[in-house]
Amino acid sequence: MVRIPLRPLAQILDFRGKGLDPDGIERHNISQRHSSIEDQNRQRSESRLFFIGLFFLVGFSLVCVRMTVLASSDVAEPLSEFSSVKEITQRSNVIDRNGNILATNLFTNSLYVNPKIIVQPKRAVKELVKIFPELNESRLLSELTSDKSFLWLKKKMSPEQQQAVHEIGEPGLLFGRREMRVYPNGSLASHILGGAGFDNESAVGADIVGRAGVEASFDHFLRDPSRHGEPLQLSIDLSIQAVTERVLVGGMDLLGAKGASSIVMDVKTGEVISMVSLPTFDPNRRPSVPKSGDPSDSPLFNRAVQGVYELGSTFKIFTVAKVLDLELVDPETVIEFERKMRISGVTVRDEHYAGPKLTVAEIISKSSNVGTAILASKVGIENQKNFLKSLGLFRPTTLEVAEARNTKPLIPLKWTDISMITISYGYGLSVSPLHLAVAYSSLVNGGYKVKPTILKQSIEALGPRVVSATTSYQIRKILRSVVRDGTAQLGEVQGYSVGGKTGTAEKQKIGAAGYDNDRVFSTFVAFFPSNDPRYVVVVSFDEPSYITEKERLRTAGWTAVPVAAEIVRRIAPLLNLWPTPEDNETVQLK
């Protein structure tokens, strides 16, 4: 800084020359110097004040922001995010339509070994084999004396087993806490639930992942942590599932069948109320998928949705429905035919000839192949194809069970006259029993397409129209006559009017062309109450036979029908259906 002298010689000489007091120059310069120092000080103070002000402003703003955040945030329990609390949230429960538990989780412990810190391997192995008899003693001993530092022993065990392992007192035996999936009802509804297994296993835990059924198709949904353990509610009714399974098991044993399946479906919502496939398995101990052989021989195979079969005469109603819908005939139109006829270049014959004159309704109730073939020739290839397609028989069903989505019906590559005739009475097109349940529901519910679902619905879900209301009414009447005086007379249930259609399809010969009349697939599709249908029941047996003193009966009328009738008899009261009064007697109380 340049300092200005207080008494510059030039100015003093100048002042003295003029006769003025040179002291005035000093005073003036002193005052100027002071004022510049004051200016500097003021500036410094101003900037200090500014920074202090800024500091307070920022400080108070932070406090304000924090207070606003606190005031506007949701009230939350403190500590919950960093507490060491263990919660069962890994996988949601699965419940039935009434809230009964179908699948849930339990804490368990896995058992693993660190062979390096095992003190007495021989004693440990001896004690372990006592607790878990399935372990191999010599192999375990060689592994425990190896130089590994980690070895799995059990993926899950009961608390009793855990206590017993504790009591061995061996420091090298370690437990890892994890959750496991539990199905309290055992094998009940096993094909619907599927089962779950472990993934990403470690000593501190493991992920539970769905392997099949709804556990697989809703895997993402069940594991979603944002749902806070909200359960998955299915349309299944546990009691009805149990009753149908019990009746079906009885039926299968009696008829010596290879397998059986049943479906109960709500005709208006498409909800599957019960679905059974036999033989069954326990999802708590899910067997492994067979690597060789016919997959349908495994109990894991879901015959109701995975099995595609030629379903025989149950298809006849589709031909009749279309011919009625086109108004080419009415149920009372008389058709004349012979026992064996050539129709559209195909020879068709009736096993049980009931001709020569039958009405359209009687063709169904007496189940005539020739009569149906004549009606099919009236419908034509295109109409038949489009109609079966509109009933959903060409594509996998949309049921939310993993296996259903992958099951494609077997349709002919080229739809010829032969296909048209054979498909009219159920040969040459293979679909699953579930497809049949959906198609029949759509025909009898007033004529609207339904979408099958395994989730509980609160409202009716009717799709586009497939047949007119009049046709639907006529079909209900015709199918009722099948049970009243046709091939399914054993299907009558006291108090409930049941309608339905039987189907006995011969199975294709193994390793040869043609059909084997000793091995059949018999099906009965029932619906009730027939005047205002609420439920469709599909019962099918793989290779059944009913042996009487005189003969061996294989037709659906003797196999599937009585079993379906027993199912309806037991489930109708459980479904809150009121029986139609047959008498007006009053109840006498004892």
Next chain:
Amino acid sequence: MRLIAYVFSVALVMVAGFWANYENVKTLTVAQNIKKIQGEVSDVKETLNVLTVEWAYLNRPERLQNLANLNYKSLGLLPISSNQMKSISSIDFEVIKVSLK
């Protein structure tokens, strides 16, 4: 005057410090307590879950059916059938009245 102000502000700082510490200790105690309660809640939840599973297991249809079969005769049970269902209006209440008299 200035001395009084100094003494007063020092006293204020001490009181504020004491109060803040007091609140801090109180909060930590409550937090500790909550942690304990949360532990208890999770234990109870786990027990509840085990009991729910046990309830579901004991009430599985197969077991109930077996119990019904065991007591079929002694309880006079019958399979469900439609003729057991009657409307309330069909009950002859006169009989009840007579028998009550």
